[in-house]
Amino acid sequence: MSEPRRSDGVTLIGGGAVDAADLDLALAFAPRLIAADVGADAAVALGALPDHAIGDFDSISDQTRAALGPARLTHVAEQDSTDFAKALTRIKADFVIAVGFSGRRLDHTLAALNVMVRHPSPPCIMLAAEDIVFLAPDHLDLPLIAGTRVSLFPMGQARGRSTGLRWPVDDIEFAPDQRIGTSNQALGPVRLQIEGPMMIMLPRECLRLTLDALSVPTSA
Secondary structure, rough: OOOOOOOOOOEEEEOOOOHHHHHHHHHHHHOOOEOOOOOOHHHOOOOOOEEEEEEEEOOOOHHHHHHHHHHHHHOOOOOOOOOOHHHOOOOOOEEEEEOOOOOOHHHHHHHHHHHHHHHHOOEEEEEEEEEHHHHHHOOEEOOOOOOEEEEEEEOOEEEEEEEOOOOOEEOOOOOOOEOEEEEEEEEEEEEEEEEEOOOEEHHHHHHHHHHHHHOOOOOO
């Protein structure tokens, strides 16, 4: 598999809920399209042929496999990881925008979030129906406007400090079975310092400023 240029972002498409608007939005920022297994069929259904497909190929159609050809298929036979993990861990890029990994089976969505925590590089932003979701770095400055919804969901023991949130998170002990931080609100620009695995969820319109805040180069 040829590697994306370091200045490129990659759109990674899966077989979950995805429509043309999702794909167009992701490709505007991350023009290289890679599919995780049956995500290749989803891309073709939307009129896009992936540059490459990665997975165990237990679901991809024969027609799509033939259209891609062997040079654009990376078969990973092991069954100890999801197709999302197989693909994400084999992509070298500055950032990944993941589409088609939420909106249908909840277990698949949760598995994708688990992969994002276990494999923090490259930075990955999941595009969901109303939100973007990404793993919080140690420090993050978000130039949000007042009233923007900011949700924090711990994927393990976590804590942090904040400025610019209506309800500060300073020294709160977060955990999936304890305190969580959904439906907070920005008062303006937000600064976060996070220790431990924490997912940040923002409205979809925050995609570009999030990419800028994560310091990933884009040309969109």
